Amino acid sequence: MGLIGDYRRLMRAGIALARHDVILPGAYQTRLPLPARIAGRVLRIFGGGARGRPGERLARALEKLGPAYIKLGQFLATRPDVFGAEVTQDLGRLKDKLPPFSMKAARAALAEEFGEADAARLFAELSDPVAAASIAQVHKMSLPEGERAVKILRPGIEHKLMVELSAMKRAARTIEGISAESQRLKPVAFTETIAAAMMRETDLRLEAGGADEMHEISHKSGHFVIPSVDWDRTGRRVLTIDWIDGISLTDPKALDRPGIDRKKLANDITQGFLTHAIEYGVFHADMHEGNLIITPEGKVALVDFGIIGRIGMVERRFLAEILWGFLKRDYLRVAEVHFEAGYVPASQSVGEFAQALRSIGEPVHGKPAEEVSMGRVLLQLFDYTHTFGMSLRPELVLLQKTMVQVEGVARAIDPSHNIWVASEPVVGSWIRRSFGPEGAAKLVAGNVKEITNRLKRLPEVMDRFEASLEPPAPPPPPPRRFAPWWGWFGFVAILVALGIWAAK
Template identity: 50%
Template sequence: MFSAIADFLRLARAGYVLARHDALLPAEFAHLAPAPVRLAGALMRVGARRRANGRALRPGERLAAAFERLGPAYVKLGQFLATRPDIIGFELADDLGRLQDRMPPFSRDAAAREIEAAFGAPLESLFAEFSDSIAAASIAQVHRARLKTGETVAVKVLRPRIERIAAREFRAFARAARLLEAVSQSARRLEPVKFVETLKATAAIELDLRMEAGAASILAEDLKDAAGIRVPQVVWPLTARRVLTLEWAGGIPVSDLAGLDAAGVDRKALAVTVIRMFLTQALHKGFFHADMHQGNMMVDAEGRLVLVDFGIMGRLDEKTRRVFAEIIHGFITRNYQRTAEVHFEAGYVPAGHSVDAFAQALRAVGEPLFGKTADKVDMSRVLQQLFDVTALFDMRLRPELVLLQRTMVTVEGVARALDPGIDMWAAARPVVKSYVEGAVGLPQQARRLRAAAARALELAPRLPHYAERLGAAAERVAAGRVELAPETVDALARALSRERRRARGALVFAGLAALILAAAVWLS
């Protein structure tokens, strides 16, 4: 009972903050709602903050501002939604992707207590020096410190009680999601309960700094032979669940163009390095930094590009990497027919569609890009066009590919800022070409053939059993006794119902509003 009341109060506060930013029932989506909802939205918009710096804010910008005000769980919600432009639309995802994860710092003494509890020793025995916070976010903050051996390090410390705070917010999310599924069939198709569970699991990983340490260690190993790139080493003896210690990554932020110029950094070469480093991670290693904005990259005194903050990482299996490389290679070589065929071979586009028509659509997106420098190409617009094509051909994107595409846009933005005249395709070509040649070459083909043969030998003893089951299934089909599972029926219904992308964006706001208002009514 008490937890239900507490959840109601949290949801009511969230509803109030969202309404104050006109992010609960935004005016831009009012025409899609029934009359009573439009009236409620109009009342909520009275006195709402719709402008900043002398201009009107977009719905996504207002939603991001509300999430920042609401704290860690909502910041994570916004970041998670930003990785799904295929669902919420690219403009909304782009706005949420710029969500600023900034919070007031907690005290040095509080950080010291967390560190001492983690290692069972006084702070003075672990570090020769330990500064106040130099950067604070919703989940953790960073301190500069010096080891007893003299090395300078960065120490990341989780916020006190952050796990309990996040658990309370996610409990409220889950309660509202269950209620939403109970009262709305349309909401059930969006699987809000599953969404909240996934969000909670993602946050749990970020709340264990050993996972981030592991990611940093893997990336450092993957890029150890890459010229001009450095990943800070993990100081494992001073790393625990709530504390992460890394080699200090001092340098000039890539956003400081004047500082880079003053230091004599070749910005054009640096822009190419940024592009190729990302593609090397994604294609050759299958493990990539998925938060490569300007704040997470700097140039050290030796001119090397340094990566920091490894809380959000992406993975691609070998098949996905091969498909992705062939798709990019097809665009670079303007072989749209092969690019289309790869999509169909991978199962990304349903077989009922025309390969030629899909190739034609890809050509319409790709051809305008050639011969243009980065300052003449809006990659956000290009990706929006690609997502429009995927909707037209009923293409359901895999989450890891959507994360990859979003990271590509971020990386492109960093490279464009460094060198507005960069030719993205020319920068990418050597990395993509080398991977494609290796992936489809004879050694790789032979290795895959050996793996397939070994798998076939494993399955051979079970073939008679599979044959019996296949025969029984064929008899049921012939007798008309085939029943579809509810999940299959839902999937077919979704395939037959194409929603416009704008309506998908509206669903995010409608879902938030319904989630909060329905929970409030039920709990009261």
């Protein structure tokens, strides 16, 4: 993870990106400084004639680069406010598939986690791998009490992720050092967040906790089938859950079987997702076709709980009001909620923002389902983030990304599915309960609890206040930064070298 190793890995990544015409593509030339435009022209000579949209080219390049970059792409897909809806939708279709590792390696991993004797006893009926991805692979196992799915991390995946993440962090520091414009996007902080999230995925006990929580919520809500966790067979590198039989949504033709109600399935998926998000504040945040299974009873089951989204009570109330306002065409109220939540700075005009929202909502109101797209609505909303200086909270961006994902899955099942119509009963019911007498009582109780907690923290706050009255320590020397011209010169030189190497 030293300097030379980091740059070697970055050069490898640069070659893959250059071959797919991702580094400084021609479509963005006018937005780049002159040295970067020159580098872009050189790289396109060696780009290999990559075709498709920028997001498609980027997705193919990341798939070739392996686990860390596939996960990077999945995280980039949660930021349509930064990269645009089209690019993030293309990244959302990244194919996370790799060849499986051997049964010998799988058995060795089990023995390391549980000890040889216990591993042999607990996993005696382990099958060959049935699915393999960048981080782990899945086996099937039969037990007297039922079948299980056993997820085992790839050997050495932690080290592989760490060295690739080290290179990514170095690249982020370099970019932030040479480009003042990039500081608004905070590439270093963004990369650190991604790195922490990736390393959490290598501890399967955390995924087990998410699956167990989702199982509990599903039991209360009546939406979705969530497998139970077999805690006796779960550890840091191994996760064991109930096996779910059924039809995978990756095979849409299978839904043509008799007895399957496509319209009901699509509604169940949309309403189940919204119920979990708004009612309980917890939702499955990776709802692509591969993670949804239709059970023999016609219910929707969810698998793979590596990414769980969460939103607090305040955000849930704001979200419900925003959705309800759009449904009822009350754009002024939707605008007011954005200001109350702090999503739009107080210096902006509520009336002008309501006018912008009207320009988004009215074109789709009352239109047939095939002309109504959540993705298109969100794209327009994200277009206004810069116009009105909006700041989007990460958990809400993840929620919005998942809503687009849910709409795509539901529309693939039932082309006439309208996510706005399907969401109205869920949002309306929650609004009535939350803003009625019962909701008011809960809100008062919550406020009393918050006031009590703040009073408990008062001594600590006073200590900090007294400390702030002491003379401050002298500030540390400013960090050394690259001179803009020489920084760009070096950056361009690296890109040109990558292009020449890529042509060999």
